[in-house]
Amino acid sequence: MSFPSGIANINNLAPEVPVQALEDFLSTPMFNLIHSFGVDLYHAEAYLGKTTRMSRFERLSTDGGQLDGSGIDPAPEVPVRSDIDAKMEIYAKSIVVNEQVILWENPKTYSKFTSLLGQWMREKEDLLMRDLFASSVSYINCTGGLNADSPTSLSRNDFNNIETILLNNDARTMLESIDAMDKFSTSPTRDAFICLASTALTLDLQNIQGVQLKNAYPSQEGLRPEEYCSISRFRVFVSSKAAKKPGASMLGRTVYTLPMYGLESAAKIEQNQYTAVIGSRPSWVVSSVAQNSGLYARFAIARAITNQNWISGLNATTFQPT
Amino acid sequence: MAATILTQGTFTSTGVGVKIPVPQSADYFIARNITQLATTQATGRVVTSEWYKDIFNPNDGIRWKKTNNTSAINIDLFSTSTASDGFTYVTSSPVTEAQAANAITAITAASPAVVTQTQTYSENDILRLYNTTGMLQIAGMPFEISSVSGTGYTLIGLRAAGFAAPATNGNTRRISAYEAVDPQFLYITEITQALNAVVRTSVNPARYYVEGMLIHFSVPQSFGMTEINGLTGKILSVDSTNYTVTIDIDTTGFTAFAFPASSAVPTTPLFATYAPAGARTQFNPITNVQTGYDFTFQPFRTGEFTPFMFLAAGAQSPAGSTGDVIVWQALKSETGIISANNP
Secondary structure, three states: OOOOOOOOOOOOOOOOOOOOOOOOOOOOOOOOOOOOOOOEEEEEOOOOOOEEEEEEEOOOOOOOOOOOOOOOOOOOOOOOEEEEEEEOEEEEEEEEEEHHHHHHOOOOHHHHHHHHHHHHHHHHHHHHHHHHHHHHOOOEEOOOOOOOOOOOOOOHHHHHHHHHHHHHOOOOOHHHOOOHHHHHOOOOOOOOEEEEEEHHHHHHHHOOOOOEEHHHOOOOOOOOOOEEEEEOOEEEEEEOOOOEEOOOOOOOOOEEEEEEEOOOOEEEEEEOOOOOEEEEEOHHHHOOOOOEEEEEEEEEEEEEEOOHHHEEEEEEOOOOOO | OOEEEEEEEEEEOOOOOEEEEOOOOOOEEEEEEHHHHOOOOOOOOEEEEEEEOOOOOOOEOEEEEEOOOOOOEEEEEOOOOOOOOOEEEEOOOOOEOOOOOEEEOEEOOOOOEEEEOOOOOOOOOEEEEEOOOOOHHHOOOEEEOEEEEOOEEEEOOOOOOOOOOOEOOEEEEEEOOOOOEEOOOEEEEEEOOOOOOEEEEOOOHHHOOOOOEEEEEEOOHHHOOHHHOOOEEEEEEEEOOOOEEEEOOOOOOOOOOOOOOHHHOOOOOOOOEEEEEEEOOEEEOOOOEEEOOOOOOOOEEEOOOOOEEEEOOOOOOOOOOOOOEEEEEEEEEOOOOOOOOOO
8 A cells, every 4th residue: 555755735735725815805996086075065854845945145236326316216126036956866775695695705795795885875976966067067168179179188278268267257266165175175276166077088187288286286285085186276186987978079089078166066965864874674574584684775865056157167078199 | 586577567659769767677678569469561570579687788689570471480689680779778877879870961051950861860869960071060069850751850959051061971879868967958059139038959948948947158259149158047938849948138239149160160169058057936926827946847856767778669679660559577586697607
């Protein structure tokens, strides 16, 4: 009777379990959330219907007003109120988990699923706000780029044009608000408007005259990771999920829309007694033999452009040398 | 629970594609043409259409088609030879239809403009026009089409008599009538100089706006009437025939509105648009009529509900021909996706 001889090594005696799981999961990819932090947050009371009204009194006319001493009163003016309505909508996502997943796999799976649902809520909210900007705001085509499409690629003149539009409409920069510091710091531009752009445009952004990339800001304190650069009075934030319209340019290329806005131009409204709920359903509820349990996330949101004067934006294509 | 019928219904075809919302999503979808099941046609018709999630490309599926002059059944895919339009499952908005870009051969410089194009579009479809050689000032704009025939259609929203030349080339791609959020911004094609200006858009504004709503104007200098840029007006009336709204802004002293020349593109700013800016209520205590609060149109809300299943229309397609009665069902499997590696 013979027996194997020599050194027992991994060639002749492989480990019984060839893999081991790391203690923690790797990061779940998440895109930059850029569409919510610059808008105003309001809350809707429960039991009062699903439509929230935001009202604004418009300025009184500055025409006339001088008294001529005759004793005749000037004509009284009726104040004008504009009402902006937003409809509350509910979104939800669920995960059903079989007990064998819990029994035989990583014990952190269940808690990871919970955090996935939390991430889903943040991402979904961001996309809903993106859709609001993309659908309900007037955009101007870029004309200063060099790619011969319409809209063209981005240029400094296009940014300046939107700044003029916002200033002509008396838009206020974000630093008018005390919480702007908390939202995106104040370096390098104190009086800044917000610009949201696709990550597909970063090459074009780098080539704009006068651009200051984030790494060149004099102070890095408090900056949001989503920020990419500063152009004129715009702080530019980028996301891979920013709005775009396929086949919408003069030449049939993808058009990217860049919302550019100041204070109080858009709002999101959360529903009191409902917003952002994460819960679980025990197995004896989900399954008749108690084998499946459930996790769910729900949130309610209404969204609105609250002042069209204070929001504008650019349509752009990306520079593609021909 | 292997599969559950989530929702089901029936409709009578009008000869145009049908969108069926499937809020719970669907793993399987079936449509049966009840009318054509009872007929024998010289050219056999599709009587049953099936779709499985994660199996088919857009505009595809399985078609059960009667043989010519008999009720015998042939089964193949919508995408096989003698292809016809099938199912498209849409999960996000806005929607650009997955189809080849169709070529235009001419757009007249007339009011309204008339497009020459061999196509299968339907009345009131919305198309994005691009590569419009000779009319580059409208390239990229969406237009609603009417008076549709197999060889062309009319653009009520485009008064092109003032254009220097007709378009001699171009392409179209069909898009959804609704954006992800409504009310949406619209493209302006004409503004009159009047005490109450009349504003024409490239699509029918009655689909999105009603009397009493406010609209904010964005009109670049290249369109002439710069005085209206940045103003907000109230809609006094909506005309769905001419795609116009009448507003409470006096434009009599304003510069005339005009499209820039085609040759000025792309260096001239485009486009002229208006966007929703809320509403102003008005109440008449004598007639008890209140305007300005229309909770169907006014609030910002989801425009295009997704997911939905699009059933293409036609004799060889799921939504059938005009008059056909279609019964449909959406089903969902609880136990995983169909492409899972199950024996």
